Amino acid sequence: MLKISTILRPAAVLLGLCMSLEICPAADRVMPAPLAQFRFNGDGKDETKANPAFELKNTQFKDNALYLNGKYEHNSSTKDGYHAVCMTPKLDYTKFTVALRFKPEEFGSDQNNLLTGGKSCRWFGMNRSAAGNLTITLNNQRFTHEIKGAAIEKGKWTVVACGVDLSAHKVVVYLNGKESADIDLPKDFKLDVLDSRFKDTDKNWSFTNYSIGSVFHGLVDGLVIYGEMLSPEELAQVSQSQGESPK
Secondary structure (H helix, E strand, O other): OOOEOOOOOOHHHOOOOOEOOOOOOOOOOOOOOOOEEEOOOOOOOEOOOOOOOOEEEOOEEEOOEEEEEOOEOOOOOOOOOEEEEEEOOOOOOOEEEEEEEEEEOOOOOOOOEEEEEOOOOOOEEEEEOOOOEEEEEEOOOOEEEEEEEEEOOOOOOEEEEEEEEHHHOEEEEEEOOEEEEEEEOOOOOOOHHHHOOOOOOOOEEEOEEOOOOEEOEEEEEEEEEEOOOOOHHHHHHHOOOOOOOOO
């Protein structure tokens, strides 16, 4: 299966996030090295080797991707709810970019989550709205921005890249290589996690929203996190979808 690949080699071979994406860095800048890179080629290891591997329970690997069964781990009526969480201790909450390549198998009232930053504070989130659109949330869903026309469809490989820069009061979202949203945050916006007792422990990512028990159901074959807001050209590059992955 094609993958989102990291750029960790000398400039001569820094030709892009290959595997699932064909990317050529802008002529005047080399793509920044990721803070964390997970390709799910049979394991949950971080390709940068700078972060712990994904904590995985009741998950599988299918077609060189991580398969998540769509069952919430704290649901008392089931014993096989999945757990899939990774830590990025060096993350700066105020500026980052996250890119995710996924293929939903099913959606439901409690199966609309795509990715969540923070198990305790849920300081960042991506999910699918009731209307089927990509939605970005901050501060445990108190800030919500549904991107009209940015459809998230089941059975289709999709790549989302989201850059956040709180000092610039900006959130920029690219979907399959095209800009979907340029969101202006309120001038006084601040992430609650920065003043919480979870500030040092909530630098984690999962496919479950532990606030409302919503999960992702389907395949994930690439998750990459950068320690800064990427440029528009770079966001476009890391979100270019190459369509259905070959089996």
